[in-house]
Amino acid sequence: xxxxxxxxxxxxxxxxxxxxxxxxxxxxxxxxxxxxxxxxxxxxxxxxxxxxxxxxxxxxxxxxxxxxxxxxxxxxxxxxxxxxxxxxxxxxxxxxxxxxxxxxxxxxxxxxxxxxxxxxxxxxxxxxxxxxxxxxxxxxxxxxxxxxxxxxxxxxxxxxxxxxxxxxxxxxxxxxxxxxxxxxxxxxxxxxxxxxxxxxxxxxxxxxxxxxxxxxxxxxxxxxxxxxxxxxxxxxxxxxxxxxxxxxxxxxxxxxxxxxxxxxxxxxxxxxxxxxxxxxxxxxxxxxxxxxxxxxxxxxxxxxxxxxxxxxxxxxxxxxxxxxxxxxxxxxxxxxxxxxxxxxxxxxxxxxxxxxxxxxxxxxxxxxxxxxxxxxxxxxxxxxxxxxxxxxxxxxxxxxxxxxxxxxxxxxxxxxxxxxxxxxxxxxxxxxxxxxxxxxxxxxxxxxxxxxxxxxxxxxxxxxxxxxxxxxxxxxxxxxxxxxxxxxxxxx
Numbered sequence: 281x282x283x284x285x286x287x288x289x290x291x292x293x294x295x296x297x298x299x300x301x302x303x304x305x306x307x308x309x310x311x312x313x314x315x316x317x318x319x320x321x322x323x324x325x326x327x328x329x330x331x332x333x334x335x336x337x338x339x340x341x342x343x344x345x346x347x348x349x350x351x352x353x354x355x356x357x358x359x360x361x362x363x364x365x366x367x368x369x370x371x372x373x374x375x376x377x378x379x380x381x382x383x384x385x386x387x388x389x390x391x392x393x394x395x396x397x398x399x400x401x402x403x404x405x406x407x408x409x410x411x412x413x414x415x416x417x418x419x420x421x422x423x424x425x426x427x428x429x430x431x432x433x434x435x436x437x438x439x440x441x442x443x444x445x446x447x448x449x450x451x452x453x454x455x456x457x458x459x460x461x462x463x464x465x466x467x468x469x470x471x472x473x474x475x476x477x478x479x480x481x482x483x484x485x486x487x488x489x490x491x492x493x494x495x496x497x498x499x500x501x502x503x504x505x506x507x508x509x510x511x512x513x514x515x516x517x518x519x520x521x522x523x524x525x526x527x528x529x530x531x532x533x534x535x536x537x538x539x540x541x542x543x544x545x546x547x548x549x550x551x552x553x554x555x556x557x558x559x560x561x562x563x564x565x566x567x568x569x570x571x572x573x574x575x576x577x578x579x580x581x582x583x584x585x586x587x588x589x590x591x592x593x594x595x596x597x598x599x600x601x602x603x604x605x606x607x608x609x610x611x612x613x614x615x616x617x618x619x620x621x622x623x624x625x626x627x628x629x630x631x632x633x634x635x636x637x638x639x640x641x642x643x644x645x646x647x648x649x650x651x652x653x654x655x656x657x658x659x660x661x662x663x664x665x666x667x668x669x670x671x672x673x674x675x676x677x678x679x680x681x682x683x684x685x686x687x688x689x690x691x692x693x694x695x696x697x698x699x700x701x702x703x704x705x706x707x708x709x710x711x712x713x714x715x716x717x718x719x720x721x722x723x724x725x726x727x728x729x730x731x732x733x734x735x736x737x738x739x740x741x742x743x744x745x746x747x748x749x750x751x752x753x754x755x756x757x758x759x760x761x762x763x764x765x766x767x768x769x770x771x772x
Contacts, residue, residue, distance in 0.1 A: 368519025
């Protein structure tokens with residue numbers, strides 16, 4: 281047939297030289313062998329190419345780990361410095377006993393102790409019978425702020441044997457600020473991220489805190505956690521968004537060895553991070569910030585208020601009054617918490633789409649190695665010899681409430697020392713990347729075609745040209761000249 285003759289001519293002229301041996305082999309046996317080999321190679325090449333295309337569509341990712349030294353000081357031959365993180369220190373004494381027992385706060389104490397049980401039934405009963413007058417209009421956040429640990433419980437902040445207030449890093453920014461959270465008020469040390477540190481003990485930051493153990497309320501005493509929760513993060517994040525921290529007890533000396541770690545992830549469609557909202561009402565986007573925003577939006581939609589206003593209140597939330605919290609906020613919060621944290625829950629959240637939290641595309645973390653030892657009694661004895669220390673301890677005592685700080689033993693039982701340092705100036709970077717790109721796809725396809733079929737891109741173009749010309753010739757009776765049509769004899 282004419283088409284067979286045309287295909288034989290194509291096979292002899294194409295750049296895939298193995299094909300012509302199917303037609304021009306010296307013996308029929310060799311032609312058959314070449315045909316079988318060509319079929320097998322074609323099937324295998326098709327299989328590999330299809331797998332390569334599927335892999336490219338799925339866009340698999342890998343992880344690359346590198347070390348960075350982002351520091352101009354090292355280039356100048358000077359010791360490298362590392363930015364010190366913002367350190368959040370949160371007391372486990374949410375509302376102090378001295379505040380609740382103060383004269384005139386009897387009703388407030390009863391209301392707080394009822395609400396702090398997180399019992400919806402008791403809260404609703406309280407709202408019906410015991411929440412009236414001006415106390416009912418006190419904001420829940422204001423109660424936590426007024427009864428929280430005092431600023432003077434940060435006893436000391438020093439670096440390189442200098443008080444932090446005298447360091448040039450804090451010449452135009454505060455040494456610490458306060459952050460309101462549902463667990464109380466937290467210290468934010470180095471809130472603007474202006475403090476740098478040298479590697480090792482030379483740049484260590486030392487902090488001392490007073491736990492006020494004797495001033496713990498009855499609710500705080502029932503908790504198994506006494507002391508502080510400490511978290512390390514960048515300046516644009518907040519401790520209330522972190523899902524975990526380090527529990528640090530009074531009477532202990534903690535040494536924390538940090539290393540900065542930067543993570544970057546691929547956005548959709550390759551990865552699963554969320555790059556749609558780089559900044560939130562809780563600072564930089566993170567899973568924790570997303571969860572806190574989810575909680576706030578559910579509370580605001582249901583009750584018209586939130587328990588604690590977020591640090592960057594761009595949505596103009598207001599804190600619930602004690603009456604709002606008792607009648608609506610507590611129940612809504614517990615319901616949200618149950619549904620969100622229960623993986624087996626079949627119920628949908630009112631703000632379901634707001635509660636789907638993905639990983640951030642870029643993130644800065646601080647890996648910490650923590651070691652600890654007891655504060656030695658000799659250290660407490662030495663401090664107690666200082667008259668200024670004795671006078672301060674006496675000023676915060678309240679014998680009527682059973683708060684008596686008058687011995688060196690009280691220093692040991694209440695003081696928590698935290699030393700923060702960097703073991704290395706290197707910054708570790710974990711970067712997610714697409715493992716199979718367009719270049720990989722073209723390389724694999726070209727390699728398979730070249731190795732098994734002896735073909736190239738031009739071979740593919742030649743084949744498509746042959747198909748188009750054959751269709752035009754035998755279906756449309758068109759010849760390469762463009763004017764002459766094939767007659768019946770030519771077709772036969």
